[in-house]
Amino acid sequence: MTIDDLKAQNLILFEVISGSRSFGLATETSDTDIKGVFYLPKDKFYGLEYIPQISNETNDIVYYELGRFVELLLKNNPNILEVLASAPDCILYQHPIMQQLTLDLFLSQQTKQTFAHYAMSQIKKAKGLNKKINNPIEVKRKTVLDFCYIIQGQHAYPLTNWLNEKHLDQHLCGLVNVPHSRDLYVLFYDASGDCGYHGIIQHDDSTELCLSSVKEGTPVNAYLSFNRDGFSSHCRDYKAYWQWVAERNEQRYRSNIENGNDFDAKNMMHTIRLLQVAHEIMTKGTITNKCANRDELLAIKNGQLSYDEIINMAESLLADIETESLTSSLPEQPDSTKVLQILVNMRESLYNQYLL
Known part of the structure; x- marks a missing residue:
């Protein structure tokens, strides 16, 4: 239909x-x-x-x-x-x-939770936008190599730096698992390429390290640690960021930037409005949709209040709602x-x- x-x-x-x-x-x-x-x-x-x-x-x-x-x-x-x-x-x-x-x-005491939950979800959205604006992610995703480290004594050095300093090619490296150790490998190097090592990764889009067969007794060049959790986290952030870029409301985004906001001011305006409605429900047992404080709410939308000021306002309203609920005549459900x-x-x- x-x-x-x-x-x-x-x-x-x-x-x-x-x-x-x-x-x-x-x-x-x-x-x-x-x-x-x-x-x-x-x-x-x-x-x-x-x-x-x-x-x-x-x-x-x-x-x-x-x-x-x-x-x-x-x-x-x-x-x-x-x-x-x-x-x-x-x-x-x-x-x-x-x-x-x-x-x-x-109308019931449930509104304390439903309105607050919705408002907090908006705050979370605003924080997410804050993070995205202040921490842009490059178009090219980092590779597995960026999350590998060479262990030397008590220190760990970025693999890419180590390879560059020693003028080594990652495709001529061979890795072997260290038994009973998570993401720890023995690294071997064959400058001639005759040993048939598979390299550390096959290509930049690889999500796993390559393993090679190495003859027993071959001299060890280094020990390598792979920060798998860090790489997985980066991949999630990368996907989320560029999906946000593709789907964001460009006009709204530009408006936030032009007003100096690193958060979604419109979402935050609705957060405060919702909490004010919840406060009205707890104190008066009704809902008045027409906002008496239009100028204040539009000031939030237009970026005239800082992120911290809005969060403080939201937290104050949440505390008042909790207090008013203790004496409210509304039923539990x-x-x-x-x-x-x-x-x-x-x-x-x-x-x-x-x-x-």
């Missing part, structure tokens, strides 16, 4: 403007995000074609099947709670039956039995074509 199918079959129950426009944080370049709720025709719901959500290609427009919507509300999912709490001027359509799902049925009965009644009404 597609969004067009939902509209053609009159399956949409709820449709709202979400995101920055619903929070009062929209600027000239802001997109218009749409979220909503639909229900499946009876044959698809009872059959094998259950569809939990439908979206467009960019995920700017997302509709959740009624059961999935209620499931996420029971889990106190931050994004879905905010959809239910949409201000009247952001509601594009609301079927009368949706009036049965009210915010007070779902929503009354799932009551909510599920409402859901069943809603489906029965929809499938019987009875409009409340």
Whole structure:
């Protein structure tokens, strides 16, 4: 099914403007995000074609099947709670039956965890961007040779330096495992190439060292240690960095750089906003989507606050939320039995074509 199918079959129950426009944080370049709720025709719901959500290609427009919507509300999912709490001027359509799902049925102490968990994931993203911007990785990946060291006495010297100093060719080296030792090898060298040694690596893309057959009694040139864990870590970082480069929002990235930010300021703005919403839930038992502190939040988005200032603000909010939760009148969890009965009644009404 597609969004067009939902509209053609009159399956949409709820449709709202979400995101920055619903929070009062929209600027000239802001997109218009749409979220909503639909229900499946009876044959698809009872059959094998259950569809939990439908979206467009960019995920700017997302509709959740009624059961999935209620499931996420029971889990106190931050994004879905905010959809239910949409201000009247952001509601594009609301079927009368949706009036049965009210915010007070779902708000609970769980929000302390769900909002905080989501906020901390945003902080982690910001830290990841901070690391990527300040620690760019060269286009050419390092090779296994860059993680090999020659052992001499109590010291370890980079293999590449050792080879260069001695004017040796790694392809003329032969390696043999040292028994009972992890990633420790005996290194032999044959300047003539007559011994048929396989070298240390075959090519720059190699991920393993080569081993060779060496005659017993051949003089040892050195002992080599391979930092396998360091090489594996580098490969993971390399892949993650260049995948990020390929997929990043270039306009947003350039905006961060131009404002002197080495973190994603937009993510951090939403982190603070989410924590402020969680604080409102704990203290007032409700959600007000329209942000009263628009200027403060946009100042964060525009890079006017430092990373440390934002982190301190987030940590202070987290501490306040924890304190307020101790005296909050919110239940530990929503009354799932009551909510599920409402859901069943809603489906029965929809499938019987009875409009409340």
